[in-house]
Amino acid sequence: MMAPFLELLTRDVRLALREGGAIGTALGFYLIVVAILPLGLGPDLNLLSRIAPGILWVALLLSALLSADRIFHADHEDGTLEALSLGPLPLELVAAAKAIAHWLTTALPLALMAPLLGLMLNMEISAYPPLVGTMLVGTPAISFIGSIGAGLTLGLRRGGLLLSLLVLPLFIPVLVFGVGTISAILAGPGGFWAPLAILAAFSVAAIVLAPLATAAALRLHL
Amino acid sequence: MQLIVDKLVVRRGGREVIGGLSFQLGDGEGLLLTGPNGAGKTTLIRAIAGLLRADGGIVRLNGAEEADDVGPHCHLIGHKNGVKASMTVGENLRFWARYLGDGDGDVDPALSRLGLADIEDLPAGYLSAGQKRRLGLARLLVAKRPLWLLDEPTVSLDAASTEILATVVAGHVAGGGMAIAATHIPLGIAAMRELKLGAVPT
Numbered sequence: 001m002m003a004p005f006l007e008l009l010t011r012d013v014r015l016a017l018r019e020g021g022a023i024g025t026a027l028g029f030y031l032i033v034v035a036i037l038p039l040g041l042g043p044d045l046n047l048l049s050r051i052a053p054g055i056l057w058v059a060l061l062l063s064a065l066l067s068a069d070r071i072f073h074a075d076h077e078d079g080t081l082e083a084l085s086l087g088p089l090p091l092e093l094v095a096a097a098k099a100i101a102h103w104l105t106t107a108l109p110l111a112l113m114a115p116l117l118g119l120m121l122n123m124e125i126s127a128y129p130p131l132v133g134t135m136l137v138g139t140p141a142i143s144f145i146g147s148i149g150a151g152l153t154l155g156l157r158r159g160g161l162l163l164s165l166l167v168l169p170l171f172i173p174v175l176v177f178g179v180g181t182i183s184a185i186l187a188g189p190g191g192f193w194a195p196l197a198i199l200a201a202f203s204v205a206a207i208v209l210a211p212l213a214t215a216a217a218l219r220l221h222l
Numbered sequence: 223m224q225l226i227v228d229k230l231v232v233r234r235g236g237r238e239v240i241g242g243l244s245f246q247l248g249d250g251e252g253l254l255l256t257g258p259n260g261a262g263k264t265t266l267i268r269a270i271a272g273l274l275r276a277d278g279g280i281v282r283l284n285g286a287e288e289a290d291d292v293g294p295h296c297h298l299i300g301h302k303n304g305v306k307a308s309m310t311v312g313e314n315l316r317f318w319a320r321y322l323g324d325g326d327g328d329v330d331p332a333l334s335r336l337g338l339a340d341i342e343d344l345p346a347g348y349l350s351a352g353q354k355r356r357l358g359l360a361r362l363l364v365a366k367r368p369l370w371l372l373d374e375p376t377v378s379l380d381a382a383s384t385e386i387l388a389t390v391v392a393g394h395v396a397g398g399g400m401a402i403a404a405t406h407i408p409l410g411i412a413a414m415r416e417l418k419l420g421a422v423p424t
Contacts, residue, residue: 007320011309018308079302083361086271086293088323222273 004088005097012101022067026106027113030063034117045122052121053131053182056114060107060135061142061171067106068146068167069153069160071098076154076221085222095147095214096207103143111135130185130192134178134199141203144210145170151217173202223285223368224248225270225292225400231278232262232269239265242279245417247402249368252395252414255404261419263404264301267371270402271298283369296369301377303358307347311338314346315360322365332363336386351378359387362394370394372403384409 016022037055038048075081075098084094114135115128123131149167153159177199184192225247232240239262247253255263268274270281272293283292305314315333319326333339336356341349346357355378362370370391376384388409391401395411403409 004321004323007317011317011321015306015308074306077302078304078306079300079358080304080306082273082298082300082302083304083318084321085273086296086298087321088294 001089001093005093008084008089008094008097009101012098013104016101016105022070023105023109026063026067026110029066030059030110030113031117033059033062034120038121049122049124052118052123053127054179055121056117056123056131057135057175057178059117060110060114060139061168061175063110064107064139064142065146065164065167065171066160068102068143068150069163071102071147071150072154072218073150073159081218082222085218091215091218092211095151095218096144096211099144099147099210099214102147103140107139107143108136111139124186127182127186130182134181134196137196137203138174138178138199139203141174141206142171144206144214148210148213148217151214151221154218154221174199177202223283223295223400225369226280226282226284227270228282229279230266230269230276230281232265232274233277234265234274240269240419243419244279247400249398249400250395252391252401252403252411254409254411254414254416255402255419256406256416257419263419264373266419267298267373267402267404268300270369271296271371273298292369295367296371297362297365297367298371298373299358299362299375300373303354304361305346305349305354305357308345310343310345311349311357312342314357315364318361319364322361322367326364328364332360335363335390336360337383352380352383355379356383359390362390368399370399370401370403372401372405374405375403376405376407376409 034055041047072081075084085091111132114131118128118131146167149163152166153163156162177195180195181192181199184195228244230240230243231238243266255266257263265274269276270292272291281292283295312329312333315329316326319329333342336359338353338356338360346354349357359375375387379387384407388411391403391409392411395401
């Protein structure tokens, strides 16, 4: 069971790195969104540094969403998904492998790029570790919930827009508790465990439950 | 092992495409599905593989570990080949060999059997339609499975490749496997029975 899972995961990561389009688009989009926001808000450095974690989190959600509809699209187009579903892995684990691959190739690079963009927003130095930390804890939920939307909108033309409508509301807890943890850490020691624990719990629940929903959605489209 | 299809009913878009079909297929038997476009050949094949839910009747594989689930015991070659354009021919096939569980020991013989050995290192995106088809069919040879479901396997194959495919399928059947092929072009395998599906009146 484990060998085919790892095989599928490495194939997906290798394909994403080799084709490069999805990662490049997501990172570029992230850069541009963060770069144009100060132009709209004005050059008030205090304001920017105060709202920087929130901006970085929101922009990360949007960038990760941008590539979420591709999680199953190519495999569905070329018949790979059909053959995968007849393989030794249950469809739930196929969905999980592909969500992990999305996390590794999109969400993780975005989270690691966030501190660089924080420089552009004059973010406080003390906010960098909590920012990256909460993103590492919260982004698995984004990839796994995104995979549900990708499964549901598979085979639809212009599915990407529908995907955003379906999935963005589900990202709200990640955003609230991600930014909440950062504020709590900046406010003082101690108080951040509760929001961080809820963020982690949300991620864990998404990792466990989303593949079930995604597999059910994929079965409709096979 | 024995494939049993009993009173199978499949509806597509409210229309009964397969209405109460029954047949059995044992080890070393082949079945050729023929019939005009829209007769339900693809529907039947996908229903046997479990990709389409049957609206009635049963599809069962006697002698398999999980008899209700035909999927893990069959190869389905559908209209699409499951070939990744940015991976080389060898990488594509090696992935399927490892994923489907038998390791990649059979990859090189499979490639040469289907005439793909010379282009093993070429990215599959540069292949012609017929070569991609052959790469898709090579999956049959890298993982051993008792039941082969072939949906129009000869599409875009040239005469020589069609002949190779016919010997591969005949070899599988002669070796005790089962094969169901939907095709307009006779594969020329004497051991295969024919099942005519009629056009469904609209």
